[in-house]
Amino acid sequence: MRKIRTYNQIASRGLDRFSRDSYEVSSEISQPDAILLRSHKLSIDEIPQSVNAIARAGAGVNNIPIDECTREGVVVFNTPGANANAVKELVLAGLLLSSRGIAEGMQYVKGLADTAPEQLNKEVEKGKKAYSGVELTGKVLGVVGLGAIGANVANMALELGMEVIGFDPAISVEAAWRLSSDVQRAENLASLLSRCDYVTLHVPAIDATRGMINSEALAGAKAGLKLLNFARGEIVDTDALVVALENGQVGRYVSDFPSQLLMANDKVMQLPHLGASTVEAEENCAVMGANQLIDFLENGNIKNSVNFPQIRMERTKGYRVTFANDNVPKVLSNVLALLADMNINVIDLLNKSRNDVAYTILDIEQAPDNELLAAIANVEHVFHVRAV
Ligand SMILES: NC(=O)C1=CN([C@@H]2O[C@H](COP(=O)(O)OP(=O)(O)OC[C@H]3O[C@@H](n4cnc5c(N)ncnc54)[C@H](O)[C@@H]3O)[C@@H](O)[C@H]2O)C=CC1
Numbered sequence: 385m386r387k388i389r390t391y392n393q394i395a396s397r398g399l400d401r402f403s404r405d406s407y408e409v410s411s412e413i414s415q416p417d418a419i420l421l422r423s424h425k426l427s428i429d430e431i432p433q434s435v436n437a438i439a440r441a442g443a444g445v446n447n448i449p450i451d452e453c454t455r456e457g458v459v460v461f462n463t464p465g466a467n468a469n470a471v472k473e474l475v476l477a478g479l480l481l482s483s484r485g486i487a488e489g490m491q492y493v494k495g496l497a498d499t500a501p502e503q504l505n506k507e508v509e510k511g512k513k514a515y516s517g518v519e520l521t522g523k524v525l526g527v528v529g530l531g532a533i534g535a536n537v538a539n540m541a542l543e544l545g546m547e548v549i550g551f552d553p554a555i556s557v558e559a560a561w562r563l564s565s566d567v568q569r570a571e572n573l574a575s576l577l578s579r580c581d582y583v584t585l586h587v588p589a590i591d592a593t594r595g596m597i598n599s600e601a602l603a604g605a606k607a608g609l610k611l612l613n614f615a616r617g618e619i620v621d622t623d624a625l626v627v628a629l630e631n632g633q634v635g636r637y638v639s640d641f642p643s644q645l646l647m648a649n650d651k652v653m654q655l656p657h658l659g660a661s662t663v664e665a666e667e668n669c670a671v672m673g674a675n676q677l678i679d680f681l682e683n684g685n686i687k688n689s690v691n692f693p694q695i696r697m698e699r700t701k702g703y704r705v706t707f708a709n710d711n712v713p714k715v716l717s718n719v720l721a722l723l724a725d726m727n728i729n730v731i732d733l734l735n736k737s738r739n740d741v742a743y744t745i746l747d748i749e750q751a752p753d754n755e756l757l758a759a760i761a762n763v764e765h766v767f768h769v770r771a772v
Pocket residue numbers: 442443444445464465467468471528529530531532533534551552553554555556559586587588589592593614615616640657658659660661
């Protein structure tokens with residue numbers, strides 16, 4: 385019986401992927417084979433030795449201690465694109481909320497609850513001028529990060545009649561294919577900020593992006609910028625934002641990562657972290673995360689990992705062993721020499737690497753015993769071995 389420890393609310397369509405005959409799935413398990421989670425901030429102490437893999441049902445993996453996981457041979461997955469449409473639709477809401485007096489107007493109408501029915505229409509007409517706004521069509525939108533979400537947002541904005549400028553120094557080939565050729569390319573963040581009425585952020589929280597929207601960046605922005613942050617709170621330097629809101633450099637800030645510092649600011653609209661909270665996105669992410677875990681636990685295959693190479697080997701016959709090692713010469717040949725010494729025949733093997741990590745799937749003729757697994761683990765530079 386394999387064990388899956390869950391954190392957060394994972395959609396049941398995903399959990400149902402684990403057959404009850406072979407898996408125990410619960411938020412109470414103490415020695416799991418794998419972890420399935422969403423935004424829970426996972427500390428290294430919550431990852432016992434028994435864990436071989438962690439799947440993030442979502443995009444951002446800044447809640448997982450990836451470097452430590454890699455060192456322990458723990459494969460970390462995410463579910464690229466599975467919630468991109470949900471975020472795109474909330475960004476559309478953010479664009480509208482920052483342009484029209486929707487939230488404030490609703491608040492105003494609620495305040496008229498005690499108005500006499502025959503007076504209501506008159507009061508509404510009297511007050512409405514305070515809530516008029518501007519249209520999106522013809523305005524310039526800057527999209528920072530053109531991955532699964534950013535590309536979707538950029539294409540949507542073109543359909544709304546906006547002019548779209550994108551910035552992504554590391555855009556992937558697939559993302560570039562998804563992007564309309566009408567999206568203009570900014571050479572750098574400063575150039576994008578200086579030209580846009582609206583800017584929406586869709587980058588991961590990594591060292592290069594934390595605080596990238598700082599006082600210097602904001603000082604170069606077009607005055608009255610409407611800034612949308614549905615990426616991560618820490619990408620925007622909140623202290624700098626408070627100043628920019630005060631001096632009018634930023635006209636509106638909409639985010640689903642609320643900050644205490646911005647609570648009382650009338651120019652700020654803060655939502656709960658709702659970007660991926662739709663039935664569809666929650667199901668897509670949970671199913672994709674569960675499928676990836678199952679294929680890894682049962683076959684050693686890796687798809688959509690953020691720290692291990694992509695690898696897949698068809699299962700034919702024999703017994704499967706996988707191992708991870710530092711990506712240096714001679715490790716594979718040393719393991720094969722060891723197998724030869726032990727008179728163990730190899731049926732098939734596949735070896736892939738990514739940065740400092742190499743990973744091998746090995747199908748052998750006889751069932752691996754503890755002695756064999758220990759011998760492979762003892763080969764210099766091997767740091768994880770598993771009989772699958
Ligand atoms: N609010 C919410 O509920 C959600 C928020 N997110 C956040 O959005 C982020 C993006 O998600 P996806 O588009 O699915 O990821 P993705 O990996 O498809 O796209 C991220 C893009 O950012 C680009 N990038 C990285 N560093 C950059 C930099 N310094 N400047 C400009 N571009 C840079 C990458 O090249 C990549 O194209 C996630 O990492 C997560 O933090 C994701 C899903 C839901």
